[in-house]
Amino acid sequence: MRAWALVAAVLVAVNPFQVWYSQEARMYAQLSLFAGLATLAMLRLDNGGRWSVPLYAAAVVGAAGTHYYGLFVPPAHGLALLIAAPDRRRALVAWARGCALAALAFLPWALYAQRIAARYLASPARLDDLLPVVGSTWARVIAGWSLDWASAVRVAALLSAVAVFGALLPTRTPRDRLGQVVLVSWLLAPGVIAFGLSLFHPLFNERYLIVSSLPFVLLCSRGIAWLVAGGTSSAWHASSGGLIRAGLGISVFALTLGVAYIALRGVWEGSYVKSRYSVHTRTIDSVGRGGEAVILNGMAQEPLYRYYTRSPLPYFTLPRDDPINVAATTDELNQIASRHTGAWTIWYANTLYDPEDVIGRWLVGHGYLALDRYSGNARLQYYAFAPEDALASASQPLRFGDNLTLFGYQWTGADPRAGDTVAVKLLWRMESGEPADYVVSLRLVDANGFIWGQSDQAIGNGYLDVAAWSGGRALEDRHGVRIPTGTPPAAYALRLAVSSRGSTRPLAVEGDPAIAGPSSARLATVKVAAPGAVFWPDEVPGLHSVGRAFGAGATLLGYAGSEAVRAGESGYLTLVWRAETNAPPVDGFALRLSTPDGRVVQERTWFFAAMSYPPVRWLAGDIVRGQYRLPVRWDVPAGDYVLSVEPTFGSAAMDPIALGTLRVEPTATLPPAPAPARTLDARLGDAATLLGIDALASRARPGDTISLRLYWSALRATEIDYTVFVHVLDADGRVVAQSDQQPAHGRRPTTAWFPGDRITDDHVVALPSSLAEGMYRVEAGMYDPTTGARLPVAVGGERGTDRVVIAQLAIGP
Numbered sequence: 001m002r003a004w005a006l007v008a009a010v011l012v013a014v015n016p017f018q019v020w021y022s023q024e025a026r027m028y029a030q031l032s033l034f035a036g037l038a039t040l041a042m043l044r045l046d047n048g049g050r051w052s053v054p055l056y057a058a059a060v061v062g063a064a065g066t067h068y069y070g071l072f073v074p075p076a077h078g079l080a081l082l083i084a085a086p087d088r089r090r091a092l093v094a095w096a097r098g099c100a101l102a103a104l105a106f107l108p109w110a111l112y113a114q115r116i117a118a119r120y121l122a123s124p125a126r127l128d129d130l131l132p133v134v135g136s137t138w139a140r141v142i143a144g145w146s147l148d149w150a151s152a153v154r155v156a157a158l159l160s161a162v163a164v165f166g167a168l169l170p171t172r173t174p175r176d177r178l179g180q181v182v183l184v185s186w187l188l189a190p191g192v193i194a195f196g197l198s199l200f201h202p203l204f205n206e207r208y209l210i211v212s213s214l215p216f217v218l219l220c221s222r223g224i225a226w227l228v229a230g231g232t233s234s235a236w237h238a239s240s241g242g243l244i245r246a247g248l249g250i251s252v253f254a255l256t257l258g259v260a261y262i263a264l265r266g267v268w269e270g271s272y273v274k275s276r277y278s279v280h281t282r283t284i285d286s287v288g289r290g291g292e293a294v295i296l297n298g299m300a301q302e303p304l305y306r307y308y309t310r311s312p313l314p315y316f317t318l319p320r321d322d323p324i325n326v327a328a329t330t331d332e333l334n335q336i337a338s339r340h341t342g343a344w345t346i347w348y349a350n351t352l353y354d355p356e357d358v359i360g361r362w363l364v365g366h367g368y369l370a371l372d373r374y375s376g377n378a379r380l381q382y383y384a385f386a387p388e389d390a391l392a393s394a395s396q397p398l399r400f401g402d403n404l405t406l407f408g409y410q411w412t413g414a415d416p417r418a419g420d421t422v423a424v425k426l427l428w429r430m431e432s433g434e435p436a437d438y439v440v441s442l443r444l445v446d447a448n449g450f451i452w453g454q455s456d457q458a459i460g461n462g463y464l465d466v467a468a469w470s471g472g473r474a475l476e477d478r479h480g481v482r483i484p485t486g487t488p489p490a491a492y493a494l495r496l497a498v499s500s501r502g503s504t505r506p507l508a509v510e511g512d513p514a515i516a517g518p519s520s521a522r523l524a525t526v527k528v529a530a531p532g533a534v535f536w537p538d539e540v541p542g543l544h545s546v547g548r549a550f551g552a553g554a555t556l557l558g559y560a561g562s563e564a565v566r567a568g569e570s571g572y573l574t575l576v577w578r579a580e581t582n583a584p585p586v587d588g589f590a591l592r593l594s595t596p597d598g599r600v601v602q603e604r605t606w607f608f609a610a611m612s613y614p615p616v617r618w619l620a621g622d623i624v625r626g627q628y629r630l631p632v633r634w635d636v637p638a639g640d641y642v643l644s645v646e647p648t649f650g651s652a653a654m655d656p657i658a659l660g661t662l663r664v665e666p667t668a669t670l671p672p673a674p675a676p677a678r679t680l681d682a683r684l685g686d687a688a689t690l691l692g693i694d695a696l697a698s699r700a701r702p703g704d705t706i707s708l709r710l711y712w713s714a715l716r717a718t719e720i721d722y723t724v725f726v727h728v729l730d731a732d733g734r735v736v737a738q739s740d741q742q743p744a745h746g747r748r749p750t751t752a753w754f755p756g757d758r759i760t761d762d763h764v765v766a767l768p769s770s771l772a773e774g775m776y777r778v779e780a781g782m783y784d785p786t787t788g789a790r791l792p793v794a795v796g797g798e799r800g801t802d803r804v805v806i807a808q809l810a811i812g813p
Contacts, residue, residue: 016144553584
């Protein structure tokens with residue numbers, strides 16, 4: 001008995017199903033507790049113990065008052081007493097008294113709750129609906145939710161065999177037999193009763209059967225304890241069979257702990273938190289603004305929302321009828337949209353209350369989805385509402401791929417603030433060809449190529465019947481792009497790309513060259529008017545809190561970025577500040593990489609004057625975020641370095657702030673750049689000088705490949721990863737062959753250049769086999785891959801061009 005108790009204590013403590021449902025402010029773990037207490041009290045009934053009847057009644061009231069599945073526990077007890085009680089008559093009388101006392105105590109609540117029960121999930125369940133739930137319940141109650149389905153079934157099958165073994169073990173005394181029968185009855189009766197009732201009124205759900213989780217664990221523990229304790233007793237030591245049984249028991253025990261470890265490890269790492277409802281309410285509390293509303297789907301969600309939220313925003317529980325009244329629900333949604341600028345929507349058990357997705361379809365057709373997050377078993381969305389007269393329009397047709405045409409679009413015309421949503425309405429037409437499921441990617445991109453806001457959603461947001469979207473049919477498609485907290489005032493390009501679902505390659509775009517690029521289109525320019533004053537850390541993935549004074553008048557709230565960078569390449573860094581005063585006197589900051597003993601191996605300075613929203617314009621309370629490329633010199637040895645930031649004011653330096661550790665990974669050793677065979681000395685903007693090239697063959701044949709090496713010298717640090725182009729042009733100026741790549745095949749991006757760096761850059765250009773004979777010129781230069789803008793070129797003091805003619809090439813036989 002002692003071994004059984006110890007094994008049971010361990011397995012109950014780490015049981016995945018119990019752990020899963022212990023992490024929320026709901027009734028399931030409490031139901032399991034009261035069911036166990038009721039069973040203990042029932043065993044005292046058979047003894048005729050003092051206060052056994054009122055104790056049993058109190059435990060039953062606790063179980064039934066916690067969840068209506070608690071009502072199924074007393075019948076299990078009565079059945080067990082009827083089968084196995086030594087003094088059957090006395091035990092059944094005491095049990096009946098306890099049930100009657102519990103019924104009297106429970107009656108007031110039952111009368112109050114009947115109005116809820118009468119309309120709660122009123123539709124009857126079908127047998128073919130119930131059987132899959134029964135199978136899922138069997139697997140999940142035993143193995144928990146942390147395993148995939150196939151693994152859960154295998155674990156459930158094995159542990160079910162162990163539980164059956166524990167239920168069939170012989171007993172020594174009548175009281176032992178009663179305990180055994182009670183566990184079996186407690187395990188099976190609630191599920192059988194619920195299944196029968198669900199044929200008339202749906203009551204079956206996996207989590208409700210937590211009421212039977214404890215007896216299953218206890219039966220497994222009984223089987224394991226019998227194998228282990230019996231196998232290690234002195235009587236069994238002389239028997240090889242006893243040792244085999246002990247080994248089997250230990251193996252099953254270890255397997256059970258291993259399954260539990262998967263769940264518990266997730267708890268320790270924070271990835272196995274079952275209910276994250278409070279994450280959604282904290283989001284609404286943090287960034288919800290006046291004029292917005294909250295929509296809760298289903299009446300059961302209201303007390304949960306009220307428990308967690310601190311938001312003053314009005315909330316609406318929809319639908320208000322079961323089954324849903326479509327006309328009344330639609331009318332209320334229209335009223336919400338007309339009175340509010342947006343709606344936060346929390347989806348929770350949506351299929352139970354709105355099986356046809358009336359609410360979701362209405363929101364997709366009338367709102368602009370700007371946020372969509374899952375957390376545990378709840379989903380948070382934000383839909384912005386924008387009147388038609390607030391949208392600017394354009395009608396330039398754009399072709400995406402072979403079959404998809406954007407023949408018009410609209411977007412928010414007024415200058416938004418950080419925290420607002422840019423509403424985008426796209427008008428699509430499917431041309432001839434097979435219909436496909438497309439994903440729309442919208443981005444707000446700054447002049448340096450950094451993304452500040454983004455939205456990735458399927459056309460139709462999951463409600464589009466792709467097969468029915470045939471050739472020539474038009475479709476209105478709504479999307480929202482949220483402007484994150486701290487986005488500095490500036491002009492941002494609203495860019496659109498489309499890809500087929502499951503593909504990472506965007507479709508080619510054709511249309512007006514001023515709008516269409518190779519793989520995306522610039523729809524509009526969005527001018528952000530103000531950065532906002534509400535800080536929501538979740539909008540910056542991986543943000544590390546700092547909370548240190550940043551010079552005088554500003555606070556560095558946090559940072560995020562790369563944890564490792566290869567030497568000679570660029571990482572990423574974002575910093576978030578809060579202005580404590582108007583126009584805080586900070587000029588910029590220096591970023592340093594230092595060894596653990598404090599030796600500086602690299603330093604780079606950024607000046608705020610180059611920002612679109614420098615500190616001289618900051619207002620007290622502003623949240624301002626900056627995004628930066630974090631270059632690492634190619635000659636920095638591999639290892640771990642301390643990354644620190646030091647604010648500067650004029651020539652005065654202030655105390656540095658350690659941000660964390662940056663891992664520098666090794667890169668291939670680059671040989672020193674030799675002198676070029678031919679000198680050019682062409683300056684490209686203020687970024688680099690093209691020192692020269694190696695000699696290029698003056699003749700080639702169609703189909704040949706030509707190789708050349710460019711020699712660059714860095715003039716300054718850049719915030720743009722420029723692309724180097726080498727183009728072969730005919731006499732009419734048409735490009736007939738080309739090589740476009742980042743320097744050194746991407747190993748030396750321009751954002752990782754430091755003043756004075758010398759870079760060798762090899763290119764290979766394949767000439768078409770159909771190339772006509774004649775003279776061609778070879779040109780080189782740099783351009784911004786985001787905008788396509790080329791750097792201006794100055795050669796020998798002459799300006800006005802954006803390319804360097806590096807060679808003349810004769811094509812012949």
